[in-house]
Amino acid sequence: xxxxxxxxxxxxxxxxxxxxxxxxxDAELAEIREQIKQLKENYEARIRALEQRLNESESRAASVxxxxxxxxxxxxxxxxxSPPVAETTPPxxxxxxxxxxxxxxxxxxxxxAISAVLQGVYANLSQDPxxxxxxxxxxxxxxxxxxxxxxxxxxxxxxxxxxxxKIFGNLIFSLTPENTVDVEEAYGLFTSIPYGITPKFGRFLxxxxxxxxxxxxxxxxxxxxxxxxxxxGGQYQNNGLQVKWVAPTDTFVEVGGEIGSGEGFPGTGRNxxxxxxxxxxxxxxxxxxxxxxxxxxxxxxxxxxxxRTYTQTDVAGRLAQVSFSGRSQLxxxxxxxxxxxxxxxxxRNFKLQGEYFWRHEHGDLTYDSNGALGLTQTGDYHARQxxxxxxxxxxxxxxWRIGVRYDWLDAGSVxxxxxxxxxxxxxxxxxxxxxxxxxxxxxxxxFRVQYQQAKLRPDFTDHEFFLQYxxxxxxxxxxxx
Numbered sequence: 001x002x003x004x005x006x007x008x009x010x011x012x013x014x015x016x017x018x019x020x021x022x023x024x025x026d027a028e029l030a031e032i033r034e035q036i037k038q039l040k041e042n043y044e045a046r047i048r049a050l051e052q053r054l055n056e057s058e059s060r061a062a063s064v065x066x067x068x069x070x071x072x073x074x075x076x077x078x079x080x081x082s083p084p085v086a087e088t089t090p091p092x093x094x095x096x097x098x099x100x101x102x103x104x105x106x107x108x109x110x111x112x113a114i115s116a117v118l119q120g121v122y123a124n125l126s127q128d129p130x131x132x133x134x135x136x137x138x139x140x141x142x143x144x145x146x147x148x149x150x151x152x153x154x155x156x157x158x159x160x161x162x163x164x165x166k167i168f169g170n171l172i173f174s175l176t177p178e179n180t181v182d183v184e185e186a187y188g189l190f191t192s193i194p195y196g197i198t199p200k201f202g203r204f205l206x207x208x209x210x211x212x213x214x215x216x217x218x219x220x221x222x223x224x225x226x227x228x229x230x231x232x233g234g235q236y237q238n239n240g241l242q243v244k245w246v247a248p249t250d251t252f253v254e255v256g257g258e259i260g261s262g263e264g265f266p267g268t269g270r271n272x273x274x275x276x277x278x279x280x281x282x283x284x285x286x287x288x289x290x291x292x293x294x295x296x297x298x299x300x301x302x303x304x305x306x307x308r309t310y311t312q313t314d315v316a317g318r319l320a321q322v323s324f325s326g327r328s329q330l331x332x333x334x335x336x337x338x339x340x341x342x343x344x345x346x347x348r349n350f351k352l353q354g355e356y357f358w359r360h361e362h363g364d365l366t367y368d369s370n371g372a373l374g375l376t377q378t379g380d381y382h383a384r385q386x387x388x389x390x391x392x393x394x395x396x397x398x399x400w401r402i403g404v405r406y407d408w409l410d411a412g413s414v415x416x417x418x419x420x421x422x423x424x425x426x427x428x429x430x431x432x433x434x435x436x437x438x439x440x441x442x443x444x445x446x447f448r449v450q451y452q453q454a455k456l457r458p459d460f461t462d463h464e465f466f467l468q469y470x471x472x473x474x475x476x477x478x479x480x481x
Contacts, residue, residue: 112161115474117217119153121146127462134230135457136411136426137385138324139310140265141233145223145464152177153468154216156184158476166192172215184215184237196246206236207244207256208279208299209355210334218479220351221436222450222466225389226407227357230430231330233265236301240275252285252295266328266361267303277303285481290342295481299332305361309369314422321370322423324381326363332356336481347398354390359383367419379417386410399440405452407432430456446470 123129123146132144146153155175163169167188174184187202205213211228212235224234240260247253262276263269270276278301285295309323333356340349365381368374387410393403409430416423434452441447448468455461 112159113475115158115472115476117156117158117215117476118469118471118473119155119217120151120469121153121222122150122467123148124465125462126464127460131460132462133457133460134226134409134430135428135460136414136430137230137409138266138308138312140230143224143229143234145462146177146466153222156215156217162191163188166190196248198244198246200242200244201240203237203239204242206238206258206279206301207242208236208281208301208330209332209357210295210297210336210353211355212236214479217470217472220391220393220401220403221405221434222448222468225355225391225405226409226430226432226456227355227387227389230387230409231266231357231359231385237264238277238279239263240277250286252283254283256281256283262303264303266305266308266330266359268305268308270304270306277301291339293338293481295336297332297334299334301328301330301332303328305363312423314367315424318373320368320373320375320422323366323369324361324363326361326381328359328361330357330359332358338481345395348395350392350394352390352392354388356386356388358386365416365419367416367422375422377419377422379419381414381416381419383412383414385412385414401438401440403436403438405432405434405436407434428458432456444472 125145125148129144129147133139152175154177157173157175158171160168160170168191169188170185171183172185174182176182183203185202185204187200187204190199193199205215207213209228211219211225212232216224216235223229228234238258238260240258242256242258244254244256247255256279258277258279259275260277261270267277279299281297281299283295283297285293287293304327306325307323308325309321311319312322314320334354336351336353338345338349338351341347361381361383363381364378366376366378368376387408389405389407391403391405393401395401407430411426411428411430414425432452432454434450436448436450438446438448446469448466448470450464450466450468452464453461454464
C-alpha cells in the first residue's frame with residue numbers, strides 16, 4: 001500500500017522543480033533518475049520488511065492459547081494500553097531491519113521510555129540557610145533554600161513502560177545536590193479497568209491538594225509554598241495504594257482515596273501491621289467558555305506521629321527537646337483558574353491558583369524529652385493551625401512569563417496542657433512575598449530568576465534571590481491541569 005503513496009509524492013516533487021531544471025544536462029537528469037530509483041528501492045525494501053513483521057505478528061496472535069492458559073510474551077502480541085500522554089512527540093522508531101524480529105525474551109524486549117531532568121541554581125541569601133525555621137511550626141524536614149552560591153538542584157531520572165496489556169510501570173529517581181539518590185516514585189498503574197477506575201500501587205506522590213503530586217521541576221516557582229513546607233515537609237509521599245474514579249460527565253469529577261504507611265511528615269516511620277494514614281479527595285473542573293477553565297478540590301489527610309522529636313525554644317529562652325505522639329488531621333481546599341484567548345495558550349495565557357491548609361493535631365507532648373534540662377514532663381497537646389498561598393503567572397508573549405506569590409501562615413491556637421508553663425503560644429504570622437520571571441526557550445528548557453522576602457520569625461527576614469535552569473532530556477509525561 002505504501003508504494004502507491006510514495007510514487008505520486010515523487011511525481012509531485014518532480015513537477016515542482018524550477019523551470020531551469022528542464023535545461024539541465026543529460027548527465028544531471030540521469031543522476032536525478034538514479035537517486036529517485038534508489039529512494040524507491042529503499043522504501044520498497046522497508047515496506048516488505050514491515051509486511052513480513054505484520055504477517056508474523058498476525059500468525060502469533062492467531063496462536064494465542066485459550067482463556068486461562070499463559071499468554072505469550074512476544075512484543076508482537078495484541079497492542080497494550082498506552083502510557084500517560086507525553087509532553088512532546090516521542091522520537092520516530094529506528095529504520096526497520098529486514099532481519100527476523102527479535103523475540104521479547106531477548107535483551108531488546110525491555111524498551112522503556114527514559115527521560116531526565118537536570119536542574120541547577122545560584123542562590124544569594126541574606127540569612128544563613130542553616131538557620132531556616134518557621135516560627136510556631138514543628139520542623140518538617142529538609143525545607144531550607146539552596147546553599148549560597150552555585151549548586152545543583154534536585155534532578156530526576158525516570159523510566160516508564162507498559163508492563164503488559166493491563167499495567168503501566170513508572171520509576172523516578174531523585175538525584176539530590178548532596179550526591180544521594182532517592183526513589184521518589186516507583187509504582188504500577190492498572191490501565192484496563194473499566195468505568196473510569198484507576199488503581200495505583202507502590203510509592204507515589206499523594207494527590208491531595210493541587211501542587212503535591214506535581215514534580216518540583218513543573219512548579220511555577222523555584223521552591224514550594226510555605227504551607228507545603230510547614231504542613232507536609234515540602235511534599236507528601238506515600239507507600240501504599242491509591243484508587244481514583246473519574247465520572248462520565250461533561251463536568252470533570254474525580255474522586256479518590258489512598259491508604260499507606262504514613263511515614264511522611266507530619267507522620268513518622270512505623271513498624272506495625274495495618275495502615276498508617278488515609279486520604280480522601282474530590283476534584284471538580286470544567287470550562288466557563290472557550291477562553292476560561294477552572295478546577296477546584298477538597299482533600300483530607302489523617303495520619304499519626306509516634307515520638308516525632310524536634311527542638312523548640314521555651315519561655316526561659318532555652319532550647320528544649322520535645323516529642324509528640326498522636327493524630328494529625330489536615331484539610332486542604334484548592335482552586336485554579338486558567339485563561340487563554342479562545343483556548344490557545346501559545347501566545348498569551350494566565351493562571352491563578354491558591355490553596356488553604358487547616359490542621360488539627362492532638363495527643364501527648366513531652367517537654368525536655370531527652371532530660372537535658374532535668375524538667376521532663378508529658379501532657380495533653382492540642383493545636384489548630386492554618387495558612388494559605390495565592391499566586392498568579394502571566395505569559396505575556398511567547399516564551400516569557402512573569403509571576404507573583406504571597407504566602408501566609410497562622411501558628412493558631414496551641415494548648416500544651418501542663419507544659420503551658422514551659423512553652424508559649426506565639427502570635428507571629430510567618431509570611432513571604434515573591435516574584436519570578438522565566439524564559440522557556442522550548443518545551444525542553446527553562447531559565448528562571450526569582451526574588452522573595454521571607455519573614456519566618458520575629459528576628460528573621462531573609463532576602464532570597466535565585467537563578468535556576470531546568471533542562472529536560474527525552475519525552476516526559478504530561479503534567480496535570
